[in-house]
Structures are given as C-alpha cells and as structure tokens.
Amino acid sequence: MFKTIRGPQGGEINLDGRDVVNMASNNYLGFANDPALVKAAKDAIDEYGVSAGAARHIIGNFLVHNELEKKLAEFKEVEDTCVFSSGLTANTGAIPMIVGKGDEVFSDELNHASIIDGIRLSRAAVRVYRHKDMADLERLLQEPAEGERLIVTDAVFSMDGDLAPIPEIVALGKKYDARVMIDDAHGDGVMGRSGRGTVDHFGVRDGVYVETGSLSKAFGSSGGFVAGPKELIDKIRVQSRSFIFTATPMQPVFAAAALKAIEMLMEDDAPVRKLWDNREYFMGKMSTLGYDLGHTETPVVPVMVGDEALAKEMSEMLYNEGIFAQAIVYPTVAKGKARLRVMISAAHTKKDLDKAVAAFAKVGKEAGVL
Ligand SMILES: Cc1ncc(COP(=O)(O)O)c(C=O)c1O
Incomplete structure (x- = not known):
C-alpha cells in the first residue's frame, strides 16, 4: 500500500529498492538527516533514554523540553511556547483553549x-x-455575534503552496474584534527572517494572537507547538486535553533534535537561502514547460493534472524515470483537482532538479498533458 524507504530521508532516497529524487517530503531544509541533528538526537538518547515515560505534568518533563520551549519562544518572538507530540495535537489542543460553546x-x-x-x-x-x-x-x-471570535488559517496552504493574506486578516480581526490564529506548519523554517515564519515575513507579529506549528517539517524532527501569550500557554499546560492526556508527550530525543535545528537557524540562515535558491531554480525551468503550477508562492509546487487516475499514473511514470512526486487526490483535495505535489528542499542538488524537470517534460508529453 505504501512505498517503503530504506536509508535516511534526503534529496535522494531508496524507495522500494530504487534510488529516486525525493520530491514528496516536508524536509524543506534537509534537516531530517543533518549530521548535527543526528548527533543531538544520539546525545539525547545517551542522556535521557528513548521514552519520556509519562505525561509532562506527571513525571515526563525533561530539561530539554524546557530548553526547547524557551528557545522556540525566542525564535518566534512570543512570550511563551508549549510543545506537543505533533502539529495535529497542537491544533486540536489549542483551539478549545481559546474558544468554546457560544463563540465563533x-x-x-x-x-x-x-x-x-x-x-x-x-x-x-x-x-x-x-x-x-x-x-x-x-x-x-459583519453578522451580529455575542461570544468570542477567532479567525484561523493555515499560513502556507500545504496542497497549493499559496499564502494566506495575513495582513488583511489581521486588519479584519482588529475591525471586527476577532482574535487571529495562524497555523504555520509549512512556513516555519521556510518563510521570514531565518525561517521565523510567515507572520514574521509579513511583519504582523503584534496582530496575531497565537500560532501553531510542526517540528516535523522544516525543523527535521517530530512534534508540534503552540506559540503565544503566557496566559494562554499556562492554560494549555494545565487544561489542554491533547497535551495532558497523552502518557507519552513529545519524546526528549525529538526535543533535542528540534532544539538543535532552531539553534542552527538562529546562527546561520544558509539552509533557508539554499531552499529558496532551489525553489527559484526549479520554478524558472518548470514554468517554461507549460504545466499549470497553480498559485504557489513557496517551495510547495502543485503540478495540476485534474484527473485522479491520470495523476496516479503520472506519479508512477515519474518514478520509473527516477523521480518521486506524490499524486494528491480526493479527499485531500477537491474532486477534479488532482495534482502531483512537488516539495522542494535545500537537500536537492541542481542535478536533482534538472533530472526532475527533464522527467516532468518527458512524462507530461507521454501522458498527453503537455
Ligand atoms: C497546515 C498543517 N497543520 C498541521 C499539520 C500537522 O503537523 P504534524 O505532521 O506535526 O502532526 C500539518 C501536517 O501536514 C499541516 O500541513
């Protein structure tokens, strides 16, 4: 059912026994197999072992969790952060702490x-x-309301690569007395100064109440977080169900790897620049082929196909050419909007990108899309 990787996650991977260029991973900065992150993870296992053993508030709160939350708050320029075992649980845990019955x-x-x-x-x-x-x-x-109001949006839409109009959303939030929440799972490490995220990119930190994010994408580790005012983060630590009622919180080994990723970005933004250089290089070449590339503004590049069966077939044809780009179909995207989603990474070489463009040109013609 799933293709199987042997070896680490990189610009190239061994997928079902075949070496292919990996154009499907969220490993934007190539950190998933970065030697410094691998070392930080190994050191953390030596220091802390492999399991947190219990929920944070029972006996699972390790020094490295505190260090990560402090560093993340510094990086995101917020009062405080709280890490979760995934980006998914960060969202399901945070939203009920901000709004409830009677709110909108x-x-x-x-x-x-x-x-x-x-x-x-x-x-x-x-x-x-x-x-x-x-x-x-x-x-x-404009419709009348009584309770609290929250506007929530992805910052980078993960299937299309376009950006939410965050400054306009912030302005509407101010005008209509609504708080703003941004999920920057695909913008952290990618957008803004040194990868500080999309809110930083737009310069609207003061207008955003809270952000959620993932540590499993650009940061090359695993886990999620909520970043915002201390009052909210304190409440999350004692009340949020997806935070409290998991006996195994984000494991210390992942906290250590994520902490290393953030320290590296704060020291040197070269991986972010390399990612964007690769993205511009790939887009420059792909846009001459004649594909519909949607409205992407980021390293997520949808190659629109429309028909589901054809998208799946083209993914297989690309795989046979040594390129892996995942076909994304309903229900992840609407019916009739199937696509091949290309994820650019700093781990790609120019040779990888050239090979991908050549394969897209060949397969597009053979499939009758170009
Ligand atoms: C916008 C968005 N939010 C949250 C998540 C969940 O993050 P995680 O994979 O860390 O659970 C994802 C993951 O794909 C995402 O794209």
Whole structure:
C-alpha cells in the first residue's frame, strides 16, 4: 500500500529498492538527516533514554523540553511556547483553549484537517469563508455575534503552496474584534527572517494572537507547538486535553533534535537561502514547460493534472524515470483537482532538479498533458 524507504530521508532516497529524487517530503531544509541533528538526537538518547515515560505534568518533563520551549519562544518572538507530540495535537489542543460553546470561529475552506478537528472539539460555531476571500470573511464578520471570535488559517496552504493574506486578516480581526490564529506548519523554517515564519515575513507579529506549528517539517524532527501569550500557554499546560492526556508527550530525543535545528537557524540562515535558491531554480525551468503550477508562492509546487487516475499514473511514470512526486487526490483535495505535489528542499542538488524537470517534460508529453 505504501512505498517503503530504506536509508535516511534526503534529496535522494531508496524507495522500494530504487534510488529516486525525493520530491514528496516536508524536509524543506534537509534537516531530517543533518549530521548535527543526528548527533543531538544520539546525545539525547545517551542522556535521557528513548521514552519520556509519562505525561509532562506527571513525571515526563525533561530539561530539554524546557530548553526547547524557551528557545522556540525566542525564535518566534512570543512570550511563551508549549510543545506537543505533533502539529495535529497542537491544533486540536489549542483551539478549545481559546474558544468554546457560544463563540465563533472563522475558518478558511482549505484549512488543514487538524484545525477543523480542533474547532469541532471546541464546540464553537464555525463560519467557513471561501479560500483567501477577504470580502467573504468580512461578510461573515459583519453578522451580529455575542461570544468570542477567532479567525484561523493555515499560513502556507500545504496542497497549493499559496499564502494566506495575513495582513488583511489581521486588519479584519482588529475591525471586527476577532482574535487571529495562524497555523504555520509549512512556513516555519521556510518563510521570514531565518525561517521565523510567515507572520514574521509579513511583519504582523503584534496582530496575531497565537500560532501553531510542526517540528516535523522544516525543523527535521517530530512534534508540534503552540506559540503565544503566557496566559494562554499556562492554560494549555494545565487544561489542554491533547497535551495532558497523552502518557507519552513529545519524546526528549525529538526535543533535542528540534532544539538543535532552531539553534542552527538562529546562527546561520544558509539552509533557508539554499531552499529558496532551489525553489527559484526549479520554478524558472518548470514554468517554461507549460504545466499549470497553480498559485504557489513557496517551495510547495502543485503540478495540476485534474484527473485522479491520470495523476496516479503520472506519479508512477515519474518514478520509473527516477523521480518521486506524490499524486494528491480526493479527499485531500477537491474532486477534479488532482495534482502531483512537488516539495522542494535545500537537500536537492541542481542535478536533482534538472533530472526532475527533464522527467516532468518527458512524462507530461507521454501522458498527453503537455
Ligand atoms: C497546515 C498543517 N497543520 C498541521 C499539520 C500537522 O503537523 P504534524 O505532521 O506535526 O502532526 C500539518 C501536517 O501536514 C499541516 O500541513
């Protein structure tokens, strides 16, 4: 059912016994197999062992968790952070701490599933606005309301690579007295100064109440986090269900690897620059082929195909050419919007990218898409 990788996650991988260029991973900065992160993880296992053993508030709170949360707060320029075992549980745990029954959440129609689940768990009413459509959001905000209001959006939409109009959302939040929450799972480590994220990229930190993120993508580790005001983070630590009721929180080994990733980015933004250099190089060449590349503004590049069966077939054809790009189909994207999703990484060499473009040119012609 799933293809199997042997060896580490990198620009190239061994997939089902074949060496291919890896264009499907969230490993934006190549940190998943970075020697410094691997060493930090090994050192952490020597120091702490392999399991946290219990929930943080029982007896699973290790020094490295505290160090990571402090460093993350410094990096994201917020009062405090709290780490979770995944980005998914960060969203499902955070949203019910901000809104509840009688409140309202305004949510972009393409928001990640974990945001949708977090809203459901909060029992607040949900108002879904059309993707990035600020007139539609304003129309919904104009309707009278009594409780708290929260606007929530992905910063980088993970299937399309486009950006939420965060400055406009912040302005509407101010105008209609709604807090703003940003999920920057695909923007952290990618956007902003030294990868500080999309809120930093737009320079609107003061207008955003809270951010959630993942440590499993650009940061090359595993886990998630909530970053925001101390008052909210304190509440999450004692009340958030997905934080408290997991006997195994983010493991110390992953905290150590994530901490190393953030320290490295704060010291030198070269991996972020390399990622963007690769992204521009790839886009420059791909855009001459004639594919529909959607509205991407980031290293997530959708190659639109439309038909589901054809997208899957093209993914196999690319694999036979030594390139792995995953076909993304319904229900992850709407019916008729199937695509091959290309994820650019700092781990790619120019040779990898050239090989990918040549394969896309060949396969596109053979499949009758070009
Ligand atoms: C926008 C968004 N939020 C949250 C998550 C969940 O993060 P994690 O993989 O750390 O659970 C993802 C993962 O794909 C995502 O794309």
